[in-house]
Amino acid sequence: MAARARQVVKAYGSGETRVVALDGIDVDIARGQFTAIMGPSGSGKSTLMHCLAGLDTVSSGQIFLDDTESTGLKDKKLTRLRRDRVGFIFQAFNLLPTLNALENITLPMDIAGRKPDRAWLDQVVETVGLAGRLKHRPTELSGGQQQRVAVARALASRPEIIFGDEPTGNLDSRAGAEVLGFLRRSVTDLGQTIVMVTHDPVAASYADRVLYLADGRIVDEMYSPTADQVLDRMKSFDARGRTS
Amino acid sequence: MTVVDSDNKNLGPTNGGPTIAGNWTRNDLRSMDITAGHSPRGPTEVMIDADTADKHDLKIGDELRTIAATGDHTAKISGIAAFKVTNPGAAIVYFDTATAQRELLGATGRFTHVNVTADAGVSDTRLKANVAAAVDKAGASAYDIRTQKESADENRKAVGSFMDVMKYAMLGFAGIAFLVGIFLIINTFSMLVAQRTREIGLMRAIGSSRKQVNRSVLVEALLLGVFGSVLGVGAGIGLAVGLMKLMSGMGMELSTGDLTVAWTTPVVGMALGILVTVFAAYLPARRAGKVSPMAALRDAGTPADGRASVLRAVIGLVLTGVGGLGLYAAGQADQAKDGSLLLGGGIVLTLVGFVVIGPVLASGVVRVISAVLLRAFGPVGRMAERNALRNPRRTGATGAALMIGLALVACLSVVGSSMVASATDELDKSVGADFIVQGKGGLTAEAERALTKTPGVDHFSRYKDVGADITTPDGKVTKGAGLSATDPTYVKDLRREAVSGDVSAAYGKDAMSVGEEFADKHRLKVGDTLKVAFDDGRTGELKLAAITSDDGSLEKGAMYTAIATAQRYVPADRMPLTEMVLAEAAAGQQDKAYAALKKSLATYPQYEVMDQTDFKQTLKDQVGQMLNMVYGLLGLAIIVAILGVVNTLALSVVERTREIGLMRAIGLSRRQLRRMIRLESVVIALFGALLGLGLGMGWGATAQKLLALEGLKVLEIPWSTIIGVFVGSAFVGLFAALVPAFRAGRMNVLNAIATE
Numbered sequence A: 001m002a003a004r005a006r007q008v009v010k011a012y013g014s015g016e017t018r019v020v021a022l023d024g025i026d027v028d029i030a031r032g033q034f035t036a037i038m039g040p041s042g043s044g045k046s047t048l049m050h051c052l053a054g055l056d057t058v059s060s061g062q063i064f065l066d067d068t069e070s071t072g073l074k075d076k077k078l079t080r081l082r083r084d085r086v087g088f089i090f091q092a093f094n095l096l097p098t099l100n101a102l103e104n105i106t107l108p109m110d111i112a113g114r115k116p117d118r119a120w121l122d123q124v125v126e127t128v129g130l131a132g133r134l135k136h137r138p139t140e141l142s143g144g145q146q147q148r149v150a151v152a153r154a155l156a157s158r159p160e161i162i163f164g165d166e167p168t169g170n171l172d173s174r175a176g177a178e179v180l181g182f183l184r185r186s187v188t189d190l191g192q193t194i195v196m197v198t199h200d201p202v203a204a205s206y207a208d209r210v211l212y213l214a215d216g217r218i219v220d221e222m223y224s225p226t227a228d229q230v231l232d233r234m235k236s237f238d239a240r241g242r243t244s
Numbered sequence B: 001m002t003v004v005d006s007d008n009k010n011l012g013p014t015n016g017g018p019t020i021a022g023n024w025t026r027n028d029l030r031s032m033d034i035t036a037g038h039s040p041r042g043p044t045e046v047m048i049d050a051d052t053a054d055k056h057d058l059k060i061g062d063e064l065r066t067i068a069a070t071g072d073h074t075a076k077i078s079g080i081a082a083f084k085v086t087n088p089g090a091a092i093v094y095f096d097t098a099t100a101q102r103e104l105l106g107a108t109g110r111f112t113h114v115n116v117t118a119d120a121g122v123s124d125t126r127l128k129a130n131v132a133a134a135v136d137k138a139g140a141s142a143y144d145i146r147t148q149k150e151s152a153d154e155n156r157k158a159v160g161s162f163m164d165v166m167k168y169a170m171l172g173f174a175g176i177a178f179l180v181g182i183f184l185i186i187n188t189f190s191m192l193v194a195q196r197t198r199e200i201g202l203m204r205a206i207g208s209s210r211k212q213v214n215r216s217v218l219v220e221a222l223l224l225g226v227f228g229s230v231l232g233v234g235a236g237i238g239l240a241v242g243l244m245k246l247m248s249g250m251g252m253e254l255s256t257g258d259l260t261v262a263w264t265t266p267v268v269g270m271a272l273g274i275l276v277t278v279f280a281a282y283l284p285a286r287r288a289g290k291v292s293p294m295a296a297l298r299d300a301g302t303p304a305d306g307r308a309s310v311l312r313a314v315i316g317l318v319l320t321g322v323g324g325l326g327l328y329a330a331g332q333a334d335q336a337k338d339g340s341l342l343l344g345g346g347i348v349l350t351l352v353g354f355v356v357i358g359p360v361l362a363s364g365v366v367r368v369i370s371a372v373l374l375r376a377f378g379p380v381g382r383m384a385e386r387n388a389l390r391n392p393r394r395t396g397a398t399g400a401a402l403m404i405g406l407a408l409v410a411c412l413s414v415v416g417s418s419m420v421a422s423a424t425d426e427l428d429k430s431v432g433a434d435f436i437v438q439g440k441g442g443l444t445a446e447a448e449r450a451l452t453k454t455p456g457v458d459h460f461s462r463y464k465d466v467g468a469d470i471t472t473p474d475g476k477v478t479k480g481a482g483l484s485a486t487d488p489t490y491v492k493d494l495r496r497e498a499v500s501g502d503v504s505a506a507y508g509k510d511a512m513s514v515g516e517e518f519a520d521k522h523r524l525k526v527g528d529t530l531k532v533a534f535d536d537g538r539t540g541e542l543k544l545a546a547i548t549s550d551d552g553s554l555e556k557g558a559m560y561t562a563i564a565t566a567q568r569y570v571p572a573d574r575m576p577l578t579e580m581v582l583a584e585a586a587a588g589q590q591d592k593a594y595a596a597l598k599k600s601l602a603t604y605p606q607y608e609v610m611d612q613t614d615f616k617q618t619l620k621d622q623v624g625q626m627l628n629m630v631y632g633l634l635g636l637a638i639i640v641a642i643l644g645v646v647n648t649l650a651l652s653v654v655e656r657t658r659e660i661g662l663m664r665a666i667g668l669s670r671r672q673l674r675r676m677i678r679l680e681s682v683v684i685a686l687f688g689a690l691l692g693l694g695l696g697m698g699w700g701a702t703a704q705k706l707l708a709l710e711g712l713k714v715l716e717i718p719w720s721t722i723i724g725v726f727v728g729s730a731f732v733g734l735f736a737a738l739v740p741a742f743r744a745g746r747m748n749v750l751n752a753i754a755t756e
Helices: A045-052 A075-085 A101-112 A118-128 A143-156 A173-190 A227-243 B026-030 B050-055 B097-105 B124-137 B148-195 B197-205 B210-249 B264-289 B310-332 B336-390 B392-430 B445-452 B489-493 B503-507 B516-521 B563-569 B590-600 B612-655 B657-665 B670-710 B719-746 B749-753
Strands: A003-012 A019-029 A034-038 A060-065 A086-089 A161-165 A194-197 A209-214 A217-223 B002-005 B019-023 B032-037 B045-049 B063-068 B071-083 B091-095 B435-443 B457-471 B477-486 B498-501 B511-515 B529-534 B539-548 B559-562 B578-585 B607-611
Touching: A003 A045, A019 A045, A019 A217, A034 A045, A034 A173, A045 A060, A045 A161, A045 A194, A075 A086, A075 A101, A075 B670, A086 A143, A101 A118, A101 A143, A101 B336, A118 A143, A118 A173, A143 A161, A143 A173, A173 A194, A209 A227, A217 A227, B002 B019, B019 B097, B026 B032, B032 B045, B045 B050, B045 B063, B050 B071, B050 B091, B063 B097, B071 B097, B071 B445, B091 B097, B148 B197, B148 B210, B148 B264, B148 B392, B148 B612, B197 B210, B210 B264, B310 B336, B310 B670, B336 B392, B336 B670, B392 B612, B392 B670, B392 B719, B435 B445, B435 B590, B445 B457, B445 B578, B445 B590, B457 B489, B457 B563, B457 B590, B477 B489, B477 B563, B489 B503, B489 B578, B498 B503, B503 B511, B503 B539, B503 B559, B511 B516, B511 B529, B516 B539, B529 B563, B539 B559, B539 B563, B559 B563, B578 B590, B590 B607, B607 B612, B612 B657, B612 B670, B612 B719, B657 B670, B657 B749, B670 B719
Parallel strands: A034 A194, A034 A209, A086 A161, A161 A194, B019 B091, B045 B071, B477 B559, B511 B539
Antiparallel strands: A003 A019, A003 A060, A209 A217, B002 B063, B032 B071, B045 B091, B063 B071, B435 B578, B435 B607, B457 B477, B457 B529, B457 B578, B498 B539, B511 B559, B529 B539
């Protein structure tokens, strides 16, 4: 398993105003799989991803990345864990405006003081199709190109797991499809593990497995989905939500 | 007047206050209370003020020696008296009247002052008239008679004119701090406006006019100005109270009861503070007004980088160029007056030019500093460099604030060390004597006798400053001229050269010398006769025997005559004391003579024996002390500039919240993040320091060139100070980044990256 959550609870506030974002989640993320997390707004899908990725702390329960328990780690160790073993792709604002594309891609390794694996780096850059744009600053790149740089950054350090938070949320459908295609290929061809939060059924259809969250619980899952299946499932959740 | 204890330790105030000895009268009881013992009776008793007694642990029965022009006198302390009012910081001893007259004035029945108290119902002015009539009847003329009010006014005026100079100097420094403050405000408002671009765009989109947006920023500035000024004036008054307490703690008896706050102080302070704030916010406010409604729709992750414009570069270059020309011309000027005007203009123009051009220079200079300094810090250093570079206008303005203070520091330190170097050079060239003996108030006859008996000395050259009015053959009278009455060896010790005549001839009977400039002015030539009316003495006709060269700054324009000549016209009891004695050791006996001279004067702690090394050191210390005071005052401007750096960084951190979150998410540790911000701060500070020090050294060198006309011949750049300030600025940068870096480290990663 690349990541595991055991009885994870995340609550904000206390007493009357207590809000439970995650309510006893158990989940295993298999290695070499592309997992999508779906659910309506407020279902806790982003919170789950943040907790799995070691960006947020949990109220109770345990989270393991590979065999390392990330819950309870101090900031220093947690930062190192993220740096060395996790990759990130956010919805927007993925890149540092002061660094060019290549510097952004190698940033996690630079911070860690590691030399990037040249051959691998070239391959990644080639795959995401940025070869001619490495010296450009983010402001000189289109939204789709920026996200591809972010994907390249996430892939370049060969993390055990990559987390994406609506990585195509800000892109038009063509650019989005491109980015999702890269993610899919990196799983299929390179054996990368990816967890992605999305509310887009089309994006979810690229995944091997879709987890549905509602009110902080995993309420369903689906393997090898198509966009239509995902859409149908979501509609049924919505209907249920409305009648209850 | 000097008072020493039984260990020959000088009891005088160390802060430059005088030592005063007098007779104890009933009148003194008005201002003092006897707190121990009794008032002095007879020649063996003396009373001392409580502050001095406290400071030196003196008790009743301790022996004191007073050293007056008329001789030494030893007495035991019979009493201690404390001031009822603020002691101005003098050391005061009292004798009974007869002892005071005999030992201090050397004559019985003589008084220096008489205090007269009016009977009830007689006004002070009336009394003054009565007294004047009485003393005139006795045949005496020209006594100085003053009522209490006149005397107080006179004192206030004397203290006041000194304080006016102080006040203007202080206000000058405050003005510099103000100027730096303006930078801080402009910068802060620019950043605030930039950060609110979207907000302002939204306001514009829903119908606010430019004017309204503009006004909203100005109103904010107004409120800030009011708040800051109230705080500032309040803190200022608080600081004044604190300072007074501190000064009284250090022996300057100042009671906080004497605190006076003129109504103008808070009013002017508030008005200036508010005006300056609103004025400084004007440019950013205009920029805010120009924000288009479209800005609301754009995703303004970070505000657009403010690029340095070509126009700015051109204006800056022109100003700097013209200023530089002015400085060059000042350096070439052969009239000090024209030169100083050029110098002032050059300084102002180059300063303004540097401020304008700062953002343009920022990119280049920051790159160079980073290349040298930040390489070692790897990617963190690189990001710090890029951050410092991303908004040159901001970096430029922040650095410029620091630049102003440091430029003045550099300039003054160059002038100061050139002063020391020039004087040292001059000493080496022109002073042949091995030792210099001098002290406050001049050498008393007894001290002079003790000194001149010292063995191992080839010769002594005494120097007395004798006041006189000189009437030249052209009929002009030079009032208050001072003649240097010295031993003939004196001019040889100082290697004075004559351009006409022979300097040693000036030591003949009724002869003298004058300086070149004076001779030119009055068209004098050797052989002319000058009418010299000696102060407190007769008028003599002295023959001009030599005209001394004005080369060199030491005793430029001094008029020499023999002590014997002066003595012929000034009565012995009116003859000024010897101010300084030069001594030349017998061949090969330097060390022995030095020790012997010190021993001779052991009982006279108020005099100092200095060899040339000591003397140079003293000179250096004096200049150093003066510089330190100025640096202290400039510190104010530097503190404001540091606050500016803190402010810029703090706002930058807020502006870059998301970036910081992203970096933290992908693995930048807190420590690395903090280091990044610290390095950025260091680079900004070093940028300001580099500009400031460069500019200041330029000013200093120009000032030296100009002052070369006044004898400041040697240019010396105090590299240790300059490098020290530069390195210090790096620490200033580190210090300024403390809080912003800490805050950035504490930033919640999730909040920072959360999308919307």
